[in-house]
Amino acid sequence: MNFGRLRRLLFLGTLTFSLLAAERAGAEETRPSFFNSTETISTNLKPFNKWTDAVARFSKEQAEKIKGDCKSTKLNKCHYKEWMEFLESLKDKDEMTRVNEVNRVMNKAAYIIDKANWGVEDYWATPNEFLERFGDCEDYAIAKYISLKHLGFKAEQMRVVAVKDLNLKVGHAVLVVYLNSRIYLLDNQIKQVVEANSVYHYSPVYSINENNWWRHNPLTK
Secondary structure, eight states: OOHHHHHHHHHHHHHHHHHHHHHHTTOOOEEEETTTEEEEEEOOOTTOHHHHHHHHHHHHHTTOOOOOOTTSSSOOHHHHHHHHHHHHTTTTSOHHHHHHHHHHHHTTSOBOOHHHHHSSSOOOOOHHHHHHHOBOHHHHHHHHHHHHHHTTOOGGGEEEEEEEETTTTEEEEEEEEEETTEEEEEOTTSSSOEEGGGOOSEEEEEEEOSSOEEEEEEOOO
16 A cells, blocks of 8 residues: 555545635635536635745755766756756747656656655655655656746646545645646656546645645536
């Protein structure tokens, strides 16, 4: 059993109650959403300190790269340069190619649970930390989010989504991207980028970007 994912599922259940209060502090109308759910938007990001801290740490890290070569096991300016060169190579490509390539490259990283990697149950890594030490599902999603943002995608086009995997009975995190009137799923468990409406085994709990978060509930018939 993957205890890291089981803990994440239990955490999602606990988090649901705290999110209800945050939702009331700035919620708007409910509307249909992806993964057969409804969503209610809120601007109150205070409950999501792991997400906001990861974004803030990444901004700070850009000014703190140390010199080193690419053979080092520690992230340095050389590794960061390789990442930037990869992203720069995509800037002349169409948006769908950018999405596919970012997903393909980031999915090559090894999956490592937070307890083994960081000594804590739940840690949201920056892309720099992910490139150095790899990570678990939300770390893939964050690295893809920041990569696509560097490639010109706007925050409102993307969301990191915390879901319940109905097949495996575990918590999971993915990235969704809104592009050309479609919603695409970037998932470290699925090799290819697919349309979100083709996936039926995820039940979203919340989704988030830098500006807003959305509380999800199953769509009632």
